[in-house]
Amino acid sequence: MRETFKYIRKNKLAFLSLHILIILYVVSIFADFIAPYPYDYQHKDCQYHPPTKLHFIDEKGNIHLIPFVYKYEKISPTLPIYREVKTEKYKLKFFVKGETHYLFGLFKTDIHLFGVDKGGKIFLLGTDKLGRDIFSRILYGGRISLSIGLVGVLISFTIGALIGGISGYFGGITDNVLMRLSEVIMSFPGFYLILALRAVFPADISSVELYFLIVIVLSFIGWAGLARVIRGMVLSIREKEFVIAAQSYGASPLRIILKHIIPNTFSFLLVSATLSIPAYILGESALSVLGLGIQEPYASWGNMLADARSISVISEYPWILSSGVAIFITILAFNILGDALRDALDPNLRKNL
Numbered sequence: 328m329r330e331t332f333k334y335i336r337k338n339k340l341a342f343l344s345l346h347i348l349i350i351l352y353v354v355s356i357f358a359d360f361i362a363p364y365p366y367d368y369q370h371k372d373c374q375y376h377p378p379t380k381l382h383f384i385d386e387k388g389n390i391h392l393i394p395f396v397y398k399y400e401k402i403s404p405t406l407p408i409y410r411e412v413k414t415e416k417y418k419l420k421f422f423v424k425g426e427t428h429y430l431f432g433l434f435k436t437d438i439h440l441f442g443v444d445k446g447g448k449i450f451l452l453g454t455d456k457l458g459r460d461i462f463s464r465i466l467y468g469g470r471i472s473l474s475i476g477l478v479g480v481l482i483s484f485t486i487g488a489l490i491g492g493i494s495g496y497f498g499g500i501t502d503n504v505l506m507r508l509s510e511v512i513m514s515f516p517g518f519y520l521i522l523a524l525r526a527v528f529p530a531d532i533s534s535v536e537l538y539f540l541i542v543i544v545l546s547f548i549g550w551a552g553l554a555r556v557i558r559g560m561v562l563s564i565r566e567k568e569f570v571i572a573a574q575s576y577g578a579s580p581l582r583i584i585l586k587h588i589i590p591n592t593f594s595f596l597l598v599s600a601t602l603s604i605p606a607y608i609l610g611e612s613a614l615s616v617l618g619l620g621i622q623e624p625y626a627s628w629g630n631m632l633a634d635a636r637s638i639s640v641i642s643e644y645p646w647i648l649s650s651g652v653a654i655f656i657t658i659l660a661f662n663i664l665g666d667a668l669r670d671a672l673d674p675n676l677r678k679n680l
Contacts, residue, residue, distance in 0.1 A: 330671070331668065331671045331672060334667070334670070334671035335664075335667055335668070335671060338667045338670075340663055340667075341663055341664050341666070341667030341668075344659075344660035344661075344663040344664045344667075345660075345664055347656065347660045348657070348660050348661065348664065351469060351473060351653075351656075351657060351660075352469075352473055354466055354469070355466060355467075355469030355470045355473055355474075356470070358463075358466035358467045358469070358470060360438070360439060360440055361439070361440045361466055362439070362460070362462070362463035362466045362467065363425065363439060363440075363441060363442050363449055363460065363462070363463060364425075364426070364459075364460040364463045365426050365463065366459070366463055366464050366467035366468070366624070366625070366626045367459065367624035367625075367626075368426075368459060368460070368463075369457045369458045369459055370448065370454060370458035370459070370460075371458055372401065372458070373399075373448065373450070373454050373458040374407050374454065374455075374456055374457065374458045375407035375453070375454060375455070375456060375643075375644045376399065376407070376409060376448075376450050376453055376454040376458065377399075377409060377450075377453050377644075377646065378450060378451060378452055378453045378646055379396050379399070379448070379449050379450045379451065379453075380396065380397075380411070381394040381395070381396060381419065382394060382395055382396065382397065382416075385413075385416065386413040391418075393418055393419060394418075394419045395416045395417060395418045395419060395443075396416065396417050396419070396443055396447060396448075396449055397411040397412055397413050397415065397416050397417075398411070398412040398415035398416070398417070398446075398447060399411060399412065399448070400412050407644075415447075416447075417443040417444040417446065417447025417449075418443065418444055419441060419442075419443055419449070420441065420442055420443060420444065421440060421441050422438055422439070422440065422441075423438070423439055423441065423442035424437050424438060424439070425437060425438075425439040425442060426439070450462065452465065452646050452649045453644070453646035453647075453649075455631070455634055455647065456634055461631070461646060461647070461649050461650070462649075464626040464631055464650075465626075465628070465631070465649060465650055465653055467625075467626045468626035468627045468628045468630075468631055468650060468653075469628070469653070471538060471611070471621055471625070471626070471627040471628075472608055472611060472612065472627050472628040472629065472653075472654070472657075473608070473657065475538070475541065475542055475545070475607055475608065475611045476604035476605070476607040476608045476661075477604065478542050479542050479545045479546050479549065479604075479607040479610075480549075480600045480603055480604055480607060482542065482543070482546035483545070483546040483547075483549035483550040483553065483603075484550070484553060484596055484599070484600055484603075486546065486550040486554075487549070487550035487551070487552075487553030487554040487557060488553065488554075488557050488589050488592065488596060489584075489589075490505055490509070490550065490554040490557075491553065491554035491555065491556065491557025491558040491560075491561060492557060492558075492561050492584040492585075492588055492589050492592075493505065493584060494506055494554065494558045494561075495557065495558040495559070495560070495561025495562045495564075495565065495588075496561055496565050496580060496583070496584050496588065497580070498562075502558070505554070505558075506554075506555065506558065508551075509550075509551035509552075509554050509555055510551070510555075512547075512548060512550075512551040513551045513552060513555075515548070520548050521544055521545070521548065521610060521613075521614065522614075522617075522619070528540050534621050534622050534625045537620070537621060537622065538621065541610075541611055541614060541620060541621075545606075545607050545610045545611070549603065549606070549607070553599060556595070556599075557589075557592055557595075560591075560592050560595065561584075561588055561592075564588050564591050564592075565588065567591075569587060570583060570587055570588065573586075573587050594672045595672075597668060597672070598665055598668045598669045598672060601661055601664055601665035601668055602661070602662065602665035602666075602669075604661050605657070605658040605661045605662060608628075608654060608657060608658060609654070609658070611627065611629055612627070612628055612629030612632065612654055613629065614629065615627050615628075615629025615630035615632075615633070616629050616630070616632050616633050616636070618630075618633065628650040628651075628653055628654050629650075631649075631650035632648075632650055632651055632654075634647050635647045635648050635651065
């Protein structure tokens with residue numbers, strides 16, 4: 328692993344991607360502390376509010392070391408059109424009091440990372456049609472969209488590695504049955520299979536239950552292709568001396584598979600997992616955009632994009648696409664990092680480490 332990390336550090340783009348992913352996961356974990364507003368708080372007089380501008384120079388030309396925002400007023404009684412009122416400004420403050428939450432999931436506190444003076448509002452990425460802060464919702468939504476990839480990959484890769492290991496080790500009828508099963512699953516169009524499985528679920532289940540069901544659905548269709556690849560690797564690994572030695576001292580087949588064979592596929596599993604996480608993120612996003620995933624008022628990057636299905640809304644309020652940008656950056660970072668890991672673990676490239 329040290330050599331692999333050394334290779335990642337040499338690859339500046341992959342190293343940057345790794346840092347981006349770390350930042351995304353950290354800010355999502357601490358969304359309660361970083362977000363200025365709760366994910367479901369509605370500013371009823373601020374529908375489709377544009378991103379708030381941070382200023383260092385006021386209307387008189389004075390320079391401020393601490394940025395501030397001007398008050399915004401609505402200039403149309405029916406349309407979400409706003410303008411800055413440069414006679415009222417509010418300083419940006421750090422560690423301000425706000426909504427009560429649990430820091431690290433343990434300590435109850437009402438302190439948030441930043442905010443503005445009382446009476447002012449700060450919307451770094453604007454608001455949606457209900458007046459909810461998009462920046463805050465992206466942080467909270469990241470918990471679902473980012474974690475669903477990790478949990479889904481963990482489940483599907485565990486199933487795929489185990490079934491592929493059993494199939495390759497035993498061969499014969501066991502191999503034929505398991506591989507035919509995986510081929511049947513792979514023969515279905517993935518997206519339509521997701522929709523079909525989602526339709527089986529009750530319509531009135533909670534978002535927490537739906538989250539786990541979506542993970543199960545995505546994992547159900549994700550293990551088959553991996554199992555076939557692992558099976559091919561196991562056919563070669565089972566002939567190695569250390570496997571024959573384990574058989575000779577009476578180790579059970581399951582022990583041999585789990586302790587001796589599967590660990591020798593970890594390099595492949597690591598690369599495949601990194602490249603597969605984006606598919607889970609996109610799968611959840613697609614379901615949520617269609618209204619079949621995480622339901623309001625809970626935030627996920629997918630259901631936040633539901634408002635962006637209208638061309639007129641996108642043209643008038645382009646900040647609605649912020650969650651789409653978050654999805655794009657995350658998927659790009661995972662793919663770049665996965666490619667770098669694949670190169671780092673390639674025996675032909677190890678001489679360059």
